[in-house]
Amino acid sequence: xxFGYSQEQTHLRKAVREFxxxxxxxxxxEWDESQEFPIDAFKKAGKLGFLGPVFPEDLGGAGxxxxxxxxxxxxxxxxxxxxxxxxAAHVSLCTNHIYIAGNREQxxxxxxxxxxxxxxxxxxxxxxxxxxxxxxxxxxAVRDGDSWVLNGSKTFCTNAHVAQVCVGMAVTDRAxxxxxxxxxxxxxxxxxxxxxxxxxxxxxxxSPTGEIIFSDCRVPDSQMLGxxxxxxxxxxxxxxxxxxxxxxxxxxxxxxAYEAGLKYAKTRKQFGRPISEFQAIQFKLxxxxxxxxxxxxMVYRAAWLKDKGESVNRESAMAKLFASEVxxxxxxxxxxxHGGYGFIKDYPVEKFYRDVKLCTIGEGxxxxxxxxxxxxxxxx
Ligand SMILES: Cc1cc2nc3c(=O)[nH]c(=O)nc-3n(C[C@H](O)[C@H](O)[C@H](O)COP(=O)(O)OP(=O)(O)OC[C@H]3O[C@@H](n4cnc5c(N)ncnc54)[C@H](O)[C@@H]3O)c2cc1C
Numbered sequence: 001x002x003f004g005y006s007q008e009q010t011h012l013r014k015a016v017r018e019f020x021x022x023x024x025x026x027x028x029x030e031w032d033e034s035q036e037f038p039i040d041a042f043k044k045a046g047k048l049g050f051l052g053p054v055f056p057e058d059l060g061g062a063g064x065x066x067x068x069x070x071x072x073x074x075x076x077x078x079x080x081x082x083x084x085x086x087x088a089a090h091v092s093l094c095t096n097h098i099y100i101a102g103n104r105e106q107x108x109x110x111x112x113x114x115x116x117x118x119x120x121x122x123x124x125x126x127x128x129x130x131x132x133x134x135x136x137x138x139x140x141a142v143r144d145g146d147s148w149v150l151n152g153s154k155t156f157c158t159n160a161h162v163a164q165v166c167v168g169m170a171v172t173d174r175a176x177x178x179x180x181x182x183x184x185x186x187x188x189x190x191x192x193x194x195x196x197x198x199x200x201x202x203x204x205x206x207s208p209t210g211e212i213i214f215s216d217c218r219v220p221d222s223q224m225l226g227x228x229x230x231x232x233x234x235x236x237x238x239x240x241x242x243x244x245x246x247x248x249x250x251x252x253x254x255x256x257a258y259e260a261g262l263k264y265a266k267t268r269k270q271f272g273r274p275i276s277e278f279q280a281i282q283f284k285l286x287x288x289x290x291x292x293x294x295x296x297x298m299v300y301r302a303a304w305l306k307d308k309g310e311s312v313n314r315e316s317a318m319a320k321l322f323a324s325e326v327x328x329x330x331x332x333x334x335x336x337x338h339g340g341y342g343f344i345k346d347y348p349v350e351k352f353y354r355d356v357k358l359c360t361i362g363e364g365x366x367x368x369x370x371x372x373x374x375x376x377x378x379x380x
Contacts, residue, residue, distance in 0.1 A: 005071075012068055016075035019048060024080040031082070031206035032351055035198075037162050038083060038206060045083075046117015050076075051090060055099055060112030066241070066303035070248035074299075077252030078259075081355040082207040084252065085362070088245040089158035089207075090114065093363075094121030096241055097167045098185060101226035101234045106185060110165055122163035124154040124212045125235050131156075132368050134169075135178030135232060139214060141170035146221050148172070150184065150214035153196065158362075160195040161208040164188040168212060169231045176229055183231030184223050192217030203354035240316050241306060242363050247299045247319040250327040250359040254295065257327070257352040258288045261334035264347070268339075275337070284333045292330065295323040314376035321369035324359035331356040 005013070023041045031038050045051055053069045055061025064072075069091070077084035095114045098106055113119040130136040139152025150170050157166075166186045173180030186193050196211030226234050262285055265276035275281050302315040331352045335342035342349045360366045 009068060009071055012064070013071050013075055015048070016050065016072050017078075019045065019050070020076055020079035024076070024083055028080045028082075028206075028348075028351065029345060031080075033205075035200070035205045035208075037086070037159075037208050039162065041083065042086065042120065043117045045087065046115070049115075051087065051117045052095065052111070052115020053091065055095065055111055055115055059099075059107055060115040062115075066244055066306040067300055070244060070251075070299050070303045073245050073248035074252035074255065077249040078256040080206075081249060081253045081256075081352070081358075082204040084249045085204050085358065086120075086159055086207040088242065088249055089123055090121045092242040092245040093123030093158075093238060094163070094165060094167050097123060097183060097225060097234060097238045098165075100237055101183060101230065102185070105222070106225065110185060114165060119164040120159055120162050121165045121167070122157050122159035122212070123238070124157040124160070124166055124168040126154060126156045127152070128155050132365060134235065135181070137169055137171055137178075137181050137232070139168070139170040140174075141172050141182060141184065143172070144218070147218050148184065148221070148224065150186075150192070150217040150219065152214050154212040154214075156199070156209055157195075157212045158207055158209055160210040160212050161198055163195075166193070166212055167225065168214070169235060170214070172228050178232045179229050181232035181235075182228050183225040183234060184219060185225050186217070186219060186223060190217060190219060202357065203351070204358050205354075239363055240312050243316040243320040243369075244299065244302050244306060244312065246359060246363045247295070247302065247316065247323040250320070250323040250356075251292065251295050251299050253352055253356055253359065254288070254292050254323070254327040254330040257331045257334035257349055257356075258285070258292055260347065260349050260352070261285065261288065261330075261337040264338050264341075264349075268341075281337060284337060288330045288333055291326040295319070295326045298322050314373055317364070317369040317372040317376075320363070321366055321373070324356075325366060327356050327359050 049062040052061035053064040057063040141148040141150045172182040196213045198210040298319040302319040306312045335349045335353045
């Protein structure tokens with residue numbers, strides 16, 4: 001067992017940290033207020049290889065491992081969790097679904113452009129009536145000659161309004177229930193495909209979230225990803241990996257909040273001394289640091305298993321559940337350490353506190369992670 005980072009991983013962390021502190025940190029509050037997607041920073045991330053980390057180099061990816069990808073997500077989220085969320089949807093949902101289920105032609109057509117950031121991707125499973133119960137998808141795709149005609153509407157799709165490529169799920173065989181759901185790769189500009197309402201959110205505000213609408217959206221057979229009826233099963237595989245990225249995002253957010261709390265505790269004086277000298281504050285910091293360390297071990301274990309090609313269903317759900325709940329606690333305690341100053345927008349903890357709640361909801365709520373874990377426990 002080896003708990004150390006390789007030299008390459010240390011370099012990667014340094015490079016992502018430099019990017020996040022240089023290109024994101026000066027603008028995070030401005031983007032949060034305006035809810036503006038930072039397209040230029042996103043494109044720069046693409047040029048640095050951060051938008052195709054886990055894909056092979058012959059497809060334009062960086063050929064990195066899931067441990068490396070976790071380091072990347074952690075460092076982005078430590079500074080700006082909303083940017084990290086858009087990267088997660090782009091990499092581990094949209095591009096990864098194409099990678100997992102697509103054929104060689106689809107790989108060559110989409111992955112290089114997504115990995116370089118030339119195109120931005122989104123992934124649309126959730127519907128207004130099908131959230132946790134995503135198998136209840138209602139959007140339909142009906143066969144017509146050698147095409148499919150899609151109708152329906154999706155909700156809560158990250159990057160919906162900025163994406164050139166959308167992987168969307170629709171029912172192709174109603175009688176087959178969740179085994180009748182198929183995946184399609186759809187391009188911006190396709191007639192009948194559009195983004196709808198953009199949500200006004202509590203947190204993660206510069207990551208656009210909203211509807212994807214299909215109205216008589218006709219696509220050729222070649223736009224189906226995988227075989228008919230395999231879209232939902234493939235989505236579950238995509239989510240197994242995706243949860244590692246949300247767990248790493250949660251970890252980075254927790255780390256950012258902790259560091260902000262630590263820094264403030266050392267400088268803020270009350271009763272004639274820094275508040276870090278009070279045991280109540282020290283205990284908060286100790287608990288945060290300990291929980292973050294435990295979350296980090298779980299995230300890297302899940303990533304390590306994924307890199308070995310093993311099943312990560314249980315471990316990624318555990319990592320996502322634990323890291324997201326640790327992040328919520330850390331954001332709360334970091335704000336508490338700031339007292340009243342934590343409640344105003346001049347300090348980063350205010351934003352962490354708002355952003356963090358998504359971590360226990362997106363890519364499966366904490367309750368759903370517990371169901372996934374229990375299913376695995378009861379199997380044995
Ligand atoms: C900012 C943001 C970005 C998102 N990005 C994407 C995206 O890119 N693509 C995409 O497809 N989706 C995306 N989602 C959707 C997200 O995955 C769903 O919101 C999530 O899966 C929960 O679904 P829901 O909101 O419909 O809640 P519901 O499923 O209605 O759940 C409501 C409550 O009931 C609980 N619950 C539901 N079923 C059970 C059960 N069986 N047992 C116990 N408790 C249960 C839930 O845990 C929750 O507490 C995003 C959501 C947000 C907020």
